[in-house]
Amino acid sequence: MNAYQIEQADTLDMVCRHFGTISPQKRLALLSQISDYLLFRDAVDAFLREHFENTCTQNCYQSRVxxxxxxxxxxxxxxxxxVNALVSGEAEIKGLATVLQTxxxxxxxIYLGEQxxxxxxxxxVCEMFLCEQAQKEVFGLKSWADKLWQELKRREKLYRWPDRPVLFDDLERYFMARGYSSPLMYLHNSPGLLRVKKRARERKTSK
Ligand code: SF4
Incomplete structure (x- = not known):
């Protein structure tokens, strides 16, 4: 296992261990906390299916590049x-843990399987990635779809960009308050994101 796999595996294990200790009510409360984000992800999936499925299948999966x-x-x-651990079944978690040991x-x-x-x-980051070629092909013909994409990108920030209270920050804080720590807690340990938070606080106090 390389360093990347170890930090991924440790974090997955830590999150799942914690979920093994909480009550069904607490789990439901966490699911409710992420429900708006899951709706957002459904919206992104629907957009990608409608506008990019053909292009990506042809350009990438068939040509394998x-x-x-x-x-x-x-x-x-x-x-x-x-989020993923909350909505995944045991077999899916086991699948992730297994590839992380390989x-x-x-x-x-490492997470790319046969299917x-x-x-x-x-x-x-993966969900919101569209390569330049695909963007050119699709948005060149449908500029209105580009506008929809920009709107989805704006919405994405509302969950993970900490210039305001965001879900990803809250989830880190929830685990930190229970004594957990992970290098993947970027909203609490990335210098760039900490600067974003600091600037947001300064803006708020200067009003
Ligand atoms: S979408 Fe691709 S890059 Fe992202 S985790 Fe899955 S397999 Fe890896």
Whole structure:
């Protein structure tokens, strides 16, 4: 296992261990907390299916030159792990844990299986990635779809960009308050994101 796999595996294990200790009511409360985000993800999925499925299937999956999923380590936020663990079944979690224990010998994401991504709710960075070629092909013909995409990108920030209270920050705080810590808690340990928070606080106090 490389360092990337270890931090991913440790975080997944930590989150799942915690979920094993909470009551069904608490789990429901957490599910309710992420419900708006899940609706947002449904909206993004529907958009991608409608506008990009053909282009991506033709350009990437058939020709096998996909740029998405071909990097060995992609950014996953702690919130990504929490959301996915909350909605995944035991077998899906086991599948993730298993690939994280397996040496990655290819030049592709460790989570890419035969049938595609092994995450039920894939990391937000992956979900919002559209390669330039696909964007040119689709948005060149449908500029109105580009406007919809920009709106989805604006909505994405409302969950993970900490210039205001956001879900991904709350999820990190929830676990931190219970004594957990993970290098994937970027909203609490990335210098860039901490600066975003600081600037937002300064703006608020100067009003
Ligand atoms: S996590 Fe899933 S969607 Fe993201 S790069 Fe890996 S296989 Fe692709």
């Amino acid at each position: 996909s740029a998405c999923c071909s990097r060995e380590g992609i950014i996953t936020f702690f919130g990504d792990v929490v 040496p990655n010998t290819g030049f592709k994401c 595609g991504c092994l995450w039920r709710i894939k990391p937000i």
